[in-house]
Amino acid sequence: MKKKMTEKSIELFEKKGFTQTSIQDIVDELEVTKGTFYYYFSSKEQLLMAIHLEYIDDLLERQEKILKAESSSSVEKIRNIIALLIHDIQDKGPSGRVFFREIRHLSDENIRIIKQKRNQVRLNIEKVIRTGMDSGELRPNLKPDIITFAILSLTNYSYQWFKPDGEILSDELVQIYADVIFNGIIEKND
Amino acid sequence: MKKKMTEKSIELFEKKGFTQTSIQDIVDELEVTKGTFYYYFSSKEQLLMAIHLEYIDDLLERQEKILKAESSSSVEKIRNIIALLIHDIQDKGPSGRVFFREIRHLSDENIRIIKQKRNQVRLNIEKVIRTGMDSGELRPNLKPDIITFAILSLTNYSYQWFKPDGEILSDELVQIYADVIFNGIIEKND
Amino acid sequence: MKKKMTEKSIELFEKKGFTQTSIQDIVDELEVTKGTFYYYFSSKEQLLMAIHLEYIDDLLERQEKILKAESSSSVEKIRNIIALLIHDIQDKGPSGRVFFREIRHLSDENIRIIKQKRNQVRLNIEKVIRTGMDSGELRPNLKPDIITFAILSLTNYSYQWFKPDGEILSDELVQIYADVIFNGIIEKND
Amino acid sequence: MKKKMTEKSIELFEKKGFTQTSIQDIVDELEVTKGTFYYYFSSKEQLLMAIHLEYIDDLLERQEKILKAESSSSVEKIRNIIALLIHDIQDKGPSGRVFFREIRHLSDENIRIIKQKRNQVRLNIEKVIRTGMDSGELRPNLKPDIITFAILSLTNYSYQWFKPDGEILSDELVQIYADVIFNGIIEKND
DNA sequence: TATGAATGAGTGTTCATTCAT
DNA sequence: TATGAATGAACACTCATTCAT
Structure with a gap:
């Protein structure tokens, strides 16, 4: 029940x-x-908190698995994280939307707890980007924090318009977004 | 009053x-x-609608000006649109945040009206991208609709975390985001 | 209203x-x-507080008048205070009963405020008794604080059983209670 | 249990x-x-009734013992009853306070039963006073019913302020109250 | 003897809205 | 132009009570 x-x-x-x-x-x-x-x-807010916790804890756990994979390159890890975040919208779209939209209705203390976990997700991405820059996989002149926000913007905002049952599949979306992030959209005339 | x-x-x-x-x-x-x-x-909702209309009409108007500039390339136009959307967060942050967050409290009819105008903004971007692809400025294998969503994700989501009075200036953010979109983050070893 | x-x-x-x-x-x-x-x-409690304040402030004010009467002896003042407290039950019985019974439903802060004023009433009586003892009107070996509680017990508890519309008049009650307090009930065989 | x-x-x-x-x-x-x-x-009220019954039945029983003591004078009996009522506050303070405060939450029928027993306690006191008046121990011009209320006021109201663990002991309180009731507070200049 | 899931009527409180003045 | 009194529907939450197990 x-x-x-x-x-x-x-x-x-x-x-x-x-x-x-x-x-x-x-x-x-x-x-x-x-x-x-x-x-x-015990209250309506406690229910909302339960929903938030379940969502973010599951996300963090799966993100950790990606980070620990020793065989992956940084680029692969970033691609996997993008896939993770996008697929969540497909698999548990509703709770994702609730997660992104309703956090403000939690109490201050609960907001603090959730934001801390959300920051963990963000800092994990930032770290992979730094590693990729150090190893030469990524351009050396990037601002890791802003790039992280760019990635989170792409994935998190997708809940606003992306319908998993629409024309485009979430696998395609992952591929296109990864392509944009990695290669940009400008034609290079080498 | x-x-x-x-x-x-x-x-x-x-x-x-x-x-x-x-x-x-x-x-x-x-x-x-x-x-x-x-x-x-006449009602609380009517006030909300007024706020929405003022915001989106102003945005559309300024977007049209960018589109009409005959001297600009497609790349320049895209950069200008990114600047427009990001700067709005700085200049009229509060109304932007209201715009993105509270639309759901409008009546169905009003939601329809606002969404139509929002789509106009989106389709305008899509058109510039198509033009850029046709003219060879942009890579020919892009999906213009998805790329448009990518751009809107970057700009619109920034209201969630970007503080105009923080360390990073909105001009810098525009530059970094344009750089990511245009060039990607991967190191090219040509 | x-x-x-x-x-x-x-x-x-x-x-x-x-x-x-x-x-x-x-x-x-x-x-x-x-x-x-x-x-x-603004709340049910605020209404209760208003009732309490009105009752106690009015009582204190009338008590002060009795205390200030320079022509009265201590015995007269005590008798007048007994009359004041008893008559209040007759004149504004219901609010008196509310006052004595429902104080516990006020907030801690409001309880503090009311109790302070109630203590003022008590200490005023105590002072009259001390004066009476010093001047020789009252027996010298009394405990003024306990005597005060005795007086307040007689008057305050009367709201539990005394019905102003019953057989006995409130004037009679004042007289009897004053007589008990001043003279006791034992037959003196001098 | x-x-x-x-x-x-x-x-x-x-x-x-x-x-x-x-x-x-x-x-x-x-x-x-x-x-x-x-x-x-069977209900919350039945529990409250059980508490009331236990309290009043025990009180009545002990009062009867005092009344039956053939060797006591009326004055002694009154003093013993005052002691009984005051000591109850010390020994079973909490249930006394519940008894005096919560009777109103009983059903009408149960209120009737409890009030009847309470009246018995009162009438027993009244009877001792009458006996004392007839035997010449007490002043002949007293109103026994009112004097009874005076005694009950002193003892019952003490639960409102008297703390058995405070400075003053319950034995002292009994002595002082009995002194007031029997002798009054006025200085007699015979 | 005791549990735990479920009920349903009730509580204090909020708030967009109306309207005579 | 603006007020202030009043409405009424809704809301989150409480709690004594029931009952199958």
Whole structure:
């Protein structure tokens, strides 16, 4: 039941937003009563926090696996991280959208916790870029922090427009975005 | 007074969000009463729509100017559009953030109107890219629609993290982002 | 309307208790809506605090008048204070009962404020007793603080059983209680 | 377990009040579940009634013992009853406070039962006073009912301020109160 | 004896909106 | 142009109580 509630909440939060979704909306859909909701969650915010934690913890865990792969080059690792972030939108699109949009409705303390984990994701990318610059895989004159923001912009903003069931597949999107990031769009006349 | 209300609303909507800001909050700051608000606006949503319209119409207008400049190359036009979108965050950050975050609180009909104008901005970029590909300035194998989304991701997502008063200047950000988009990050060993 | 609300609230709080009286109960009786209540009071507790303040401030003011009367002896002053406290039960019985019973539902800060004023009433009585002992009007071996509690017990507890519309008049009660306090109940065989 | 529940309830009811204490609060402290509570008590009110009954029945029983002592004078009996009532505050303070404060949360029928027993305590005192007046121990012109209320006011109100662990001992309080009641506070210049 | 899931009526509070003045 | 009193629907949350196991 707790699982069912979380899932239905993600669905509704994504469709209507956190504030616009009432506890009544959630329990109505599951055909239970409000009391039942509060049996499993102590508050609406706690539910939102649970959704956030599940999302970011899973993401961090999978990112660590990519980082630890010793056989990968930095370029491969970046490509894998881009794939990870983009695919998340396909696989768990709704919770991703909730994650990116509703964080502000958490309490200050919870925001701090989530932002710290989000920063970890960001700093992990930054580190790979630095390693790639040092090893000569990447151009030496880059600003790693800004490049990281560029990558996160591409992947995170995709939840705003990318529909996994649309014409373009998420694998294609990964390939195109990696190509842009790595090679740029200008024609080189060598 | 109407102007003052709009401005104060943008400020509050940005700080606390549309739903979390009450009419009472707005009128309290201006030291008038709720009646006054309803003299100038027929509803809270109408105020939000006014903010959206002002933002997007101004943006479209300035984008058109860039597009019409006959002396510019496609690459220059793209760079100018990136500059336009990034600078907006600096100059009218709050209304930009409101624009990107609160659209969902408009009525369906109003959402349609705003999205149409937003699409216009997007299609304008797409067209410049196509022109650049045709003229040989840009690589011929690009997907213009996706590249457009990439550009919009970089610029629009910047409102999430970019602080105009921080270390990095918006001019620098424009330059770095243009460099990434045009040249990529990989070291070319020609 | 605010006045009407306070009065009806006192009436209901006295009959059913603060917690058992809902805002709905109050507004139903006045045939208005809950919104109206919150137009005049920011919370249920604030209403309770208003009731407390009005009661104790009025009491203190009238007590001061008694204390300042230069022509009265200490015995007369004590008798007048007993009359003041007892008559309050008759004149504004309901708010007195609310005052003595519901203080615990105030916030800690508000409890502090009210208790301080209540202590003032108590200390004022204590001072009169000391003066009476010094001047020889009262027995020299009394404990003024305990005697004060005795007086307050008699008067304050009367709200628990004394009905002003019953057989015995409040003037009689004052006389009897003053007689007990001053002379005791034992038969003196001098 | 039933005993433990009653005791913990008294403790909580005294600290937070009957309405402010939830069944959940009680069972949490005992580390059992709500189901367990309803195994032993049919309702929250029934628990409150049990507390009241235990208190008043015990009091009545001990009062009867005092009344039956043939060797005591009326004055001695009154002094003993004052001691009984005051000491109860020391020995079972919490349940006394619950008794005096929360009776209103009983059902009408239960209120009737408790009030009847409370009246018995009162009428017993009244009877001793009458006997004392008839035998010449007490002043002949007293109103026994009012004097009884005076005694009960002194003793019952003491739960509002008297702290058994404070400076003054309950034995001293008994002595002082008895002295006031019997002798008054005025200096007699015979 | 005890649990834990579920109920449903109720609570204080918020707030966009209306309207006579 | 602006006010201020009033509305009413909604909201998050509480809690005594039930009952199958």
